[in-house]
Structures are given as C-alpha cells and as structure tokens.
Amino acid sequence: MIKVQKYTTATGQIMEMPTPEFRNMKASDKYKYKNLPRLKEMLRKRHLPIGGNKNELVDRLKLSDLNVSELKIKLKKEGLSVNGSKPDLVKRLLKVRGKRTKNCDQIEVPVTTMAVKPAGNPWKVPLLMKCGGCGQSVPNSDKLSHLDDCWFTNDGPSDVYLLHARSVNWAEKFELYLAVPLNGSFEDIDLLLQFTWMQCCFGHARSLDIYAANVFTNLKDTDDDPDPVMTLTSTYGLMVDDDIGPMDTALRQYLQNGVRMMYEYGGDYTTSIFVDYIGERRLKRPLQEEKAHAKTIRPVMRNEMLVMPCEHCYKKSTMFFMDDSHYDSDESDEDSFNEDGDDDCGMKFFCSKACSIFQGHRRRVLKPFLNSPRSGFCNYKGKTYL
Numbered sequence: 425m426i427k428v429q430k431y432t433t434a435t436g437q438i439m440e441m442p443t444p445e446f447r448n449m450k451a452s453d454k455y456k457y458k459n460l461p462r463l464k465e466m467l468r469k470r471h472l473p474i475g476g477n478k479n480e481l482v483d484r485l486k487l488s489d490l491n492v493s494e495l496k497i498k499l500k501k502e503g504l505s506v507n508g509s510k511p512d513l514v515k516r517l518l519k520v521r522g523k524r525t526k527n528c529d530q531i532e533v534p535v536t537t538m539a540v541k542p543a544g545n546p547w548k549v550p551l552l553m554k555c556g557g558c559g560q561s562v563p564n565s566d567k568l569s570h571l572d573d574c575w576f577t578n579d580g581p582s583d584v585y586l587l588h589a590r591s592v593n594w595a596e597k598f599e600l601y602l603a604v605p606l607n608g609s610f611e612d613i614d615l616l617l618q619f620t621w622m623q624c625c626f627g628h629a630r631s632l633d634i635y636a637a638n639v640f641t642n643l644k645d646t647d648d649d650p651d652p653v654m655t656l657t658s659t660y661g662l663m664v665d666d667d668i669g670p671m672d673t674a675l676r677q678y679l680q681n682g683v684r685m686m687y688e689y690g691g692d693y694t695t696s697i698f699v700d701y702i703g704e705r706r707l708k709r710p711l712q713e714e715k716a717h718a719k720t721i722r723p724v725m726r727n728e729m730l731v732m733p734c735e736h737c738y739k740k741s742t743m744f745f746m747d748d749s750h751y752d753s754d755e756s757d758e759d760s761f762n763e764d765g766d767d768d769c770g771m772k773f774f775c776s777k778a779c780s781i782f783q784g785h786r787r788r789v790l791k792p793f794l795n796s797p798r799s800g801f802c803n804y805k806g807k808t809y810l
Contacts, residue, residue: 455482471511473518488514541738547595552728567725568702571601575707575724582606582704584721585679589617589687591797592696594730598797601725603705604675610656611671613687617697620723621796622689624804629690631657632671632699637682652686654678693801729795734775736782741773743790745780746800 455463463481464474470488474481488510490498495513496506502520506513550564555574562570571586584603591598600620604612614630622628633652656669685699707721732741773793774780780790791800798804 455485470514472514484514484518487517542733546730546732547597551597551599551730553599553725554728556722556724556726561728562725567601571724572705575603576705577708578706580706582706584705584707585675586702586705586724587613588700588702590698590700592686592698594797596698597727597730598795599725599727600723601702603707603721603724605721606676606704608675609672610675612675613685613699614658614671616723617687617699618689620726620808621697622695622798622804623807624798624802628802629657629659630671631655631688631690633686633688634678635684635686637680689798695798695801697797727795732773732793734779735772736779737775739775741775741793743775743777743780744771744773744793744800745785745788745790746771 458466460478460481463478463485466485467474467481470485472484472488487495492510492513495510495517498517499506499513502517504516504520508516552561553564553567553570554561555570557574560570560574576586584605585608587602587604589600589602590596598621600617602613602616604616610632614632618630632655634654634656635650636653639650652667654667654669654673656671656673658671679701681701681703683701685701687697687699689695689697732744733739734741772780772783772785772788774783774790777790780786780788792806793799794804794806796804796806799806
C-alpha cells in the first residue's frame, strides 16, 4: 500500500502526494538530497569538522557511519594508532586522506614536446646490417668481416657464391647479402630477391642482365653503359635472341671476379637491383646441413630499417608518397639532395595522414614505408617468404 501525504497549496487547495520512501534508498545516497545546513548540523552532532564543499561533508558522514572495528582496520592499513574515541579515529583517517589528496595535486605531469628535427641528412647516415645467422646488428663497415666469422670457414673447398645486392634508387640504402650454392642457377638469385624484397603479386616478369667483368664502371650512367653479355628472363621462349636465356642458366657459366648484374622486377613500375659478385665461400657445418635440405639458402645479411623523419612533426615515418616524374628521372640520388638535405627523389615521408594534410598534401595517396626497395609499388605489403 502506497502511503499518501496531504499538502496545502498557497490558494488553500489540499493535494495528496505519495510519501517519499527513504527506507529503500541506498546507504551511499542517503546524504545526497540533504542541503548544506542539514549536513553541517549532522557533523556537529558527531563532533566532526564542518568546513569544505558538499562532497567533502558527505564523505565525512559516510566515514563516520562505519563502526569502530572497521575504522580500526583502515587505520592499521595506514600504520596509524587505533586508540581513542570514534570521532578521533574518523579525524585521524580524514587527516591521512587530506595529505594523500594534497600530494596527488602536486604531482607534475610531464609535458609532451614535439620531436626535434634531426641534424644532417638521414639519407647519408650509414645503416646497420642485421646478420641472418646470429641476429646481431653490425656496423656497415664491418659487415664482410662479420659474415666471414659467423657464416663461413676456411676448412675445405668452397661450396657457395657470395653475392651483394643493393637498390638502384633509395640512395642505395637497401642492401642484401646472398649465399647461393655453386651448383645453383640464376633462378636461385631470382627467388631470393623475389621472396625477400619483391613479391607483391604473381605474374610480374623478371630479368637479369649480366655484364662482363671489370667493364661496367657505373650502373647509373645508362648513356655510356656497355651492352650486357647475357640477359636472362622469366619470359624466355616468348623472346628469341642469341643473347637471351632462361633464368635456370647455371651460375658457373658467368660468375667470376668483377662481374656485375642488374636485376629488374617488372610491373607497372620496374624495381631495379644491383647484384655484385663477391667471391666463393665455404659454409660452416650447421649451415651445410641446412643447404642440403633446401634449394636456396636464406639471405645471410640485410640492412636495418631506414629511419626517415616525418616532414611535419619529425617523428619516425611509416608512410610516404613520391613524385613519379622525379623518381623515374635519370638524375642520381646524390645529385637530388638539396642544401638542407630535406628532400630526396621527390619523396615525402609522414608518420600519419594528419601530418600530410598539415603539409598541404590532402589529395596524396600515402603508401606504407617498408624495409624494401619495392615500397610503394603495386600491392607490396612487406611480407618475407624466406
């Protein structure tokens, strides 16, 4: 049955209203609807301070609602004395809470500062090389000596060719060292480059131009370059010529000191790679067992990720866009550096789409910046298959 309470209005009219049921109200809400004078009056009766805002008064009343044993448990956790009357215990707890709140207010929040523009040209900073055997990061100047210590030995005859691949563009920053069996073919080089750096989708044509030893002086000066001794292609059979052959041509026919090659992975845009012959090596015993169970050996060493600052905030970039006309020009990467070293190959690097919009490139499509010279081309996602 609902209890009804009668009220008389200013006009003398009698109205019936339901009586508020405070008995079913939560204990935590019973002070919520009381005004400040009423709360202060209740605190005076309990011999507690009456200063502060309404929330502070309510907190004191809620704390005083605890029994003595509960108050003593809280005081023991704080390492305080449990002697005294109930008002003394409450005041002691209120004093501790006040100090804790004051200390929290004095905590300094670190201010996030904008990243500082790096000094110098990031394109000219030598990258570390990561060994595929021990996983150690090696300075670029010590890479060959580390390979000889980690991968190879002088005990016995040679069993692999050591090759050095590097990107034509990207200021030749992307590097890869390959070990190919002596009885292998140029298809092994194709597979290693394709599945480590290039594989974006299936169906792209590949070719490998082989140049005579000590003849090729500069792979970038295409106007004066000699003709290749042999061109190996994945589309052999569709092209018939004396100097065109299949990718499965044996390595021993052409590899010798001073030989240089140009590998091209086709598509809408062609990605070109220099491949230099370093020499013959002998693998250490555990690696010989690996070679016996696999047609090709995983890359022995590759470069660490190139770090480029964002054009807007100078943080580490994860995406970029390029001016295709500038990228496909015949100018070398070194010639395209400006005086401040802020630009190269028409590429602009950003850490987010928002930063590119701030720089006025709202309509540009940003591509993922990955550890591969194939970054930004076709559907390349950076997946490594070896």
